[in-house]
Amino acid sequence: MKRAHPSAHQLKPRNSPAGAYRLLWRWHFYAGVFCLPFVLWLACTGLIYLFKPQIEPLLEQRYAQVAAAPRQLASAQVAAALAAVPGTVLNAYRVPEAPTAAAQVLLGRGSEIVRVYVDPSSLQVLYVVRDNDRFMRVIFYLHGELMLGSAGSMVVELAASWTILLLLTGLYLWWPRGRRIGGVIYPRLRQGGRVFWRDLHAVTAVWVSMLALFLLFSGLPWTKSWGGLLRDARQHWANAHVVQDWTIGSADERAGIAAANTPPDEHATHHGMAGMTATSPGAIDDTALDRILPAVEAEHLATPVLIAPPSLKHAGWTARSDADDRSQRADLSLDPVSGEVTRRIDFAERPWLDRMLGYGVAIHEGVLFPPLNQILSALTALGLITACISAAILWWRRRPSGTLGAPAAHEGARHPTGFIALLVLLGLFLPLLGLSMLTVLVVERLALRRLPAIRRFLGLGTLP
Incomplete structure (x- = not known):
């Protein structure tokens, strides 16, 4: 009687490289199922926002440009804007960047800003728009919050955290274990079929993975959970x-706008304090703004x-540079009586954490x-x-009927110690990721069993 030969899977030890490879492949797969729609969304909206310096001037050229002519006082331009939008106060006056630039007056109403474009020569109001209704602001909120506020920010943060894990496991799966360079350094596009889509997915993702990881990490300070923790740490440790x-x-932005739209003293309009008139609530003292403007222009922000x-x-x-490149920004404190600059804070004088984040945000944008x-x-x-689309095509071609198509794991295979350490570190550094991993573990152990x-549909079984 012949002795039955053990299967290839039975010959593999519990801690074999093949078993570990398939376990990490499963992590990569499940992370991809959750992340791919969000990665596509963030990549598409981010791609549009990248071209803000080119797109925004084109969209605004009808009302942001005027004929070069002698300008009236800045206070008169503000008064024309306030008259066009009753019930608002001055939030900020944007210093004209060129002789042909229309005046832009930002008016505040509660926690919102209304932007008014004024012809500085004739004082004609050219256009009025809520700041958050401008095209690039809509793209900004679609990108960072899915237009869902704090809840959307949490979802984006969770997706970004899992995408970091997705990229790291993808780098492990891609790592060359032989001498070939086809499918590692360059995709084998002529072979067609599964090889074509696999290489298009893996090689493309590897080439962009480092910058993609940087973009993910540099976007975290904007998020509700991680960014809030960073803000608290900044205030506590950086003092x-x-x-x-x-x-x-x-x-957080609306809270800041509401504070900026509120006078420092509810009686300021009765006492004429700090440049506020005694007759019209929210109207600025023209002798203040008109004296301040030349001093601000002389600083060449x-x-x-x-x-x-x-x-x-x-x-x-105050006056501030709102340059897209945050490393060029500076803040001024001003004396409304003399019109002089009393204090200037340049980017180099900011706390080191602010400078590091400023560089990161500038690269991100x-x-x-x-x-x-x-x-x-x-x-x-x-x-x-490209990596997302090719991954979806790969999955669609190989998925078994009636299941999600997750790669099966070897029975008894163990996660590498280094990978477990990586999960712990990522879970501590990215709390939402850590909480979601614990949630998945609890649900699998208590409910899905x-x-x-x-379990069969999700592919939570193992190879025999």
């Missing part, structure tokens, strides 16, 4: 007295430059070293889109 240069979601009146956010008149930064980020977004049909 920073300088206001941070980024907001944590739209809720990076454009655009915004001059803001006193508010709960800042006790006195493609503005730190244009146009190369913009080109590299656009190629990264296109690479991620009793639901064999769902």
Whole structure:
């Protein structure tokens, strides 16, 4: 009687490289099922936002450009804007960047900003729009919050955290275990079929993975959970007295706008304090703004430059550069009586954490070293889109009927110690990721064990 030969899977030890490979492949697969729709969304919206410097001027050229002519006083331009939008107060005046630039007056109403374009010569109101209704602001919120506020920010943060794990496991699966370079350095596009789509997915993702990881990490300060923890840490450890240069979601932004739209003293309009008139609530003292403007222009701040009146956010008149490249920004404190600059804070004087994040945000938005930064980020977004589409095609072609198509794991295979350590570190550094992994573990152990049909569909079984 012949002795039965053990199967190939039975010959593999519990800690075999093949078993570990399939376990990490399963992590990669499940992360991909959750992340791919969000990666596509973030890549597409991010790709559009990258070209804000080119797109926004084209969209606004009808009302943001005027004929060169002698300008009236800045205070008169603000008065024309306030008259066009009753019930608002001055939030900020944008210093004209060119002789043909229309005046832009930002008016506040509660927690919102209304942007008014005024012809500085004739004082004719050219266009009025809620700031959050501008095309690039809509794209910004679609990208960061899915237009769902704090809940959307949490979802994006969770998806970004799992995408980091997705890329790291993908790098492990791609890592060359032989001497071939086809399918590792370059895709074998002529072979067709599964090899074509596999190489298009893996090689493209590898080439963009490093910058993609940077973009994911540099986007975390904007998120509700991780960004909130970072803000608290900044205030506790950095002992920073300088206001941070980024907001944590739209809720935080609205709170800041509401503070900027509120006078520092509810009786300010009766006492004429800090440039506020005694006759018209919310109207600025023209002798203040008109004296301040030449001093601000003499500082040659990076454009655009915004001059803001006193508010709960800042006790006195201020001016700030709102340049896309945050490393060029500076803040001014101003004396409304003399019109002089009393204090200037440049980017180099900010806390080290603010500077590090400022560089990261500038690279994230493609503005730190244009146009190369913009080109590299656009190629990264296109690479991620390509990797997502090719992954979906690979999955669709290989999925068994009636199941999700997850790769089966070897029976008794164990996760490598290094991978477990990586999961722990990522779970601690990215709390939402850690909580979601624990949730998945609990659900699998307590619920899915009793639901064999769902387990089969999800591919939670193992190879014999």
